[in-house]
Amino acid sequence: AAVIIDGKAIADQIREEIGAEVAKMKEAVGNVPGLAVILVGARKDSATYVRMKKKACSEAGIQSFDVTLPEDATQDDVVAHVKHFNDNPAVHGILVQLPLPKHINEEAVLEAVSYEKDVDGFHPINVGTLAMQGRKPQFVSCTPKGCIELLKRSGVQMSGKRAVVLGRSNIVGTPAAMLLQRENATVTVVHSRTPNPAEITREADIVIAAIGKAELVRGDWFKPGAVVIDVGINAVEDSSRKTGYRLVGDVHFQEASQVASMITPVPGGVGPMTIAMLLSNTLEAAKRAYGVA
Numbered sequence: 001a002a003v004i005i006d007g008k009a010i011a012d013q014i015r016e017e018i019g020a021e022v023a024k025m026k027e028a029v030g031n032v033p034g035l036a037v038i039l040v041g042a043r044k045d046s047a048t049y050v051r052m053k054k055k056a057c058s059e060a061g062i063q064s065f066d067v068t069l070p071e072d073a074t075q076d077d078v079v080a081h082v083k084h085f086n087d088n089p090a091v092h093g094i095l096v097q098l099p100l101p102k103h104i105n106e107e108a109v110l111e112a113v114s115y116e117k118d119v120d121g122f123h124p125i126n127v128g129t130l131a132m133q134g135r136k137p138q139f140v141s142c143t144p145k146g147c148i149e150l151l152k153r154s155g156v157q158m159s160g161k162r163a164v165v166l167g168r169s170n171i172v173g174t175p176a177a178m179l180l181q182r183e184n185a186t187v188t189v190v191h192s193r194t195p196n197p198a199e200i201t202r203e204a205d206i207v208i209a210a211i212g213k214a215e216l217v218r219g220d221w222f223k224p225g226a227v228v229i230d231v232g233i234n235a236v237e238d239s240s241r242k243t244g245y246r247l248v249g250d251v252h253f254q255e256a257s258q259v260a261s262m263i264t265p266v267p268g269g270v271g272p273m274t275i276a277m278l279l280s281n282t283l284e285a286a287k288r289a290y291g292v293a
């Protein structure tokens, strides 16, 4: 059976490391990193994510600044808050919680965030430089960065290996493929129009699944010994739970763990890494601002 990659434990370790670096920064320059979070509307899931991010910041000694705007806030209101944080030197990272209400153009808001404070890594300058050889983005999107960090900290060699990424979204699949390529893996991206996804996935030494379909990826999609990173978070009905549902990945965990050499669980795999990478990006931004190593 596959070794389970404990994303929660690895994320906790990283958060401790970040906390120690923040304390060192405070001693050296008298300042700590600052993260601004903008939430628009009252979606319960978004409010939960924002609360988790703020709690993680406070545990690491990172200062958080937050603004909650009503559902009917205008695009100009949101952009004005973004610009205000762009100009605030105590804020090193700015995060706009997505999705925004339908009447607001998400692209316009994300592009208003200074690319030097874009800790989510969604600004076109950061996405563009990630795709360019010889260039270094200021920030890489947290979830794919977390996937690579999990592979590194689990001792998985990427250089020279065959990798398959399932999904081509801007926030997960595409940057994950770029990052694997930067680690010198040979990368194939499989998506909704790929006619033979299982056949292609079976060639991979490393698989990152980011599709958003519960347990779509079955055990026979994997080459024996493959390393499997499952980004998917899908709720499926489960009447035996108090909540009435449980969370599963895009990969059929039980089948895959018979074939893979290493696998991430859902929950407790990639999820906790996303927040750890947000803190890491915020720390990096503050280090650049204060010129500390």
Ligand code: NAD
Pocket: 143, 166, 167, 168, 169, 170, 171, 172, 173, 190, 191, 192, 193, 194, 197, 210, 211, 212, 213, 216, 231, 232, 233, 234, 270, 271, 272, 274
């Ligand atoms: P998305 O819907 O934006 O993109 C899904 C991608 O999957 C698309 O590129 C599509 O081409 C591809 N796809 C759809 N059906 C497919 C199929 N049958 N075969 C192959 N590819 C197919 O989703 P996303 O934002 O990239 O998120 C993917 C999953 O990851 C979701 O379950 C989401 O909840 C989860 N997620 C988790 C985290 C985290 O762990 N913190 C962060 C972001 C997303």
